[in-house]
Amino acid sequence: MRSIFSIDSALTPDTPRGAPIAVTGLTHRFGAATILDDINLNLAPGHVLALLGPSGCGKSTLLKLLAGLLEPTAGNISLGGQTVAAKGVFVPPERRGLGMVFQDYALWPHMSVGQNVAFPLAMRGVAASDRKRRVLRALDRVGLAAFADRSPGDLSGGQQQRVALARAIVAEPGILLFDEPMSNLDRELRETLCTEISELLRAMGSTAVYVTHDHEEALTIADTVAVMGQGRIRQHDEPDVLIADPRSVYVAEFLRLGALVPGHYADGVWSLPGGTQLLHPAPVASERAGTGRLFVPHNALRPVAPELAPLVGHVHAQRYQGGVYATTVRLGDGIEGFDLGWSADRRLPLGERVGLVPDWHRLRWLDASAVHA
Numbered sequence: 001m002r003s004i005f006s007i008d009s010a011l012t013p014d015t016p017r018g019a020p021i022a023v024t025g026l027t028h029r030f031g032a033a034t035i036l037d038d039i040n041l042n043l044a045p046g047h048v049l050a051l052l053g054p055s056g057c058g059k060s061t062l063l064k065l066l067a068g069l070l071e072p073t074a075g076n077i078s079l080g081g082q083t084v085a086a087k088g089v090f091v092p093p094e095r096r097g098l099g100m101v102f103q104d105y106a107l108w109p110h111m112s113v114g115q116n117v118a119f120p121l122a123m124r125g126v127a128a129s130d131r132k133r134r135v136l137r138a139l140d141r142v143g144l145a146a147f148a149d150r151s152p153g154d155l156s157g158g159q160q161q162r163v164a165l166a167r168a169i170v171a172e173p174g175i176l177l178f179d180e181p182m183s184n185l186d187r188e189l190r191e192t193l194c195t196e197i198s199e200l201l202r203a204m205g206s207t208a209v210y211v212t213h214d215h216e217e218a219l220t221i222a223d224t225v226a227v228m229g230q231g232r233i234r235q236h237d238e239p240d241v242l243i244a245d246p247r248s249v250y251v252a253e254f255l256r257l258g259a260l261v262p263g264h265y266a267d268g269v270w271s272l273p274g275g276t277q278l279l280h281p282a283p284v285a286s287e288r289a290g291t292g293r294l295f296v297p298h299n300a301l302r303p304v305a306p307e308l309a310p311l312v313g314h315v316h317a318q319r320y321q322g323g324v325y326a327t328t329v330r331l332g333d334g335i336e337g338f339d340l341g342w343s344a345d346r347r348l349p350l351g352e353r354v355g356l357v358p359d360w361h362r363l364r365w366l367d368a369s370a371v372h373a
């Protein structure tokens with residue numbers, strides 16, 4: 001599918017590369033409540049970071065601290081090598097060299113699309129002739145070159161968000177901040193815009209911090225994802241690492257990565273609910289004995305004849321999803337049982353007995369420390 005964004009025009013010799021971001025020991029309190037607790041980040045120029053987490057975990061507060069809309073209680077922020085927040089130092093938002101895109105577009109209704117996009121240039125004292133050229137280029141990058149004279153109110157939600165994006169990039173800032181930019185758009189538009197923003201960021205080379213509570217969006221757009229919970233970064237990794245190696249039950253559950261079966265581990269044997277015993281053919285020496293959860297990622301199971309299978313259960317439910325039948329297999333007896341998910345290529349009678357063998361190297365044992373992390 002051809003992107004609506006004009007990437008060629010973005011790749012000009014004068015396109016600045018992104019600026020680095022360094023955050024050390026950043027803490028923020030509202031009254032007695034600690035909202036952010038000892039946040040540390042180091043982003044190289046051009047890096048795209050997603051801040052992902054449930055409502056109230058502090059991701060917008062972190063973005064506001066980066067933007068200069070809030071002053072931290074403690075810690076340092078450096079943007080492009082310049083300290084912008086530290087004890088006794090506070091650089092206001094307009095002097096941080098940032099572009100920002102908000103959830104509600106924040107366009108001025110009394111100005112045309114072109115005037116909205118030109119605003120950051122006017123603030124920087126760019127001459128009118130130069131302004132016009134740069135506004136058209138920014139609008140061209142987001143596929144709205146023909147819309148400069150329109151009123152924002154006449155545009156669809158997706159188009160308004162593209163105007164907001166053009167306004168954020170028009171001054172070619174080294175850093176772009178996004179605060180849930182797509183949460184007001186419908187699903188289809190979100191998917192298209194998500195891919196396009198990702199392409200645009202790569203083409204411009206901007207460093208970006210992108211706040212979202214949608215894990216598909218985060219894993220699509222970002223080079224690395226920081227999963228947040230209760231004011232802390234619980235895991236910061238590349239998408240592939242997060243998916244294969246969640247370091248805590250919190251991260252695996254939040255990203256809905258697979259089944260987390262409670263059990264007990266000792267000497268290569270997992271004792272799972274309902275009397276199921278799973279013997280690992282090549283146990284990993286570093287895995288600690290004790291109680292914990294066995295993480296079984298989606299698609300880490302394949303069917304075999306029940307008499308040969310280490311895991312045997314019954315088909316409990318099936319739902320057609322993206323070309324396969326997402327199948328829930330119940331193992332163990334009665335209320336003591338547990339469920340595993342498996343992608344079947346055909347419809348199966350409910351209650352049918354199935355045998356499953358795991359992709360052993362993809363199973364992870366999350367011991368008691370990972371359960372409470």
Ligand SMILES: Nc1ncnc2c1ncn2[C@@H]1O[C@H](COP(=O)(O)OP(=O)(O)OP(=O)(O)O)[C@@H](O)[C@H]1O
Pocket residue numbers: 030035053054055056057058059060061062213
């Ligand atoms: N000005 C404020 N005064 C007091 N508490 C605040 C203030 N702003 C935010 N909070 C609290 O700080 C916590 C984190 O808020 P924040 O907006 O950063 O979360 P979030 O992860 O971005 O959530 P959401 O996805 O809902 O926007 C919440 O408990 C919120 O109620």
